[in-house]
Amino acid sequence: MASALTVEQLFDTIAIRIDGPRAAAESLVIECHFTDSGSTLRLTLSNGALIQTENPRTAATPDLTLRLTKAQLLGLLGGHGLTGIEHTGDPAVLGRLLAGHPERRFLHRHTLTIQKPGTGSSMEEQR
16 A cells, blocks of 8 residues: 555655654754656654655755665665665664654554454554
């Protein structure tokens, strides 16, 4: 299902889960150069909000720069790490954004309720 989302929508799913007050003092910049589409997306976490800028016109000094395809992004978000992805800068920035350190956990935890078809019962899964 995630493969049907655009790259921008994938980053939106991260942005809406940022816990603004916990991330308020953090700032980071990640630039993603997509080799399959030729586009660049800059992610900026500042003042508790994750902003994405498509094909930015201004220069920045990113903490991490990635050259990847959408398929590689899906793998990265799925937990496969940076293996096979060209990158420069500090890979720990990605971990901070995706809650790699418990004291820097910026993403809200969500409970997903799944209804079992035809049973009337449900189960909950922490995300």
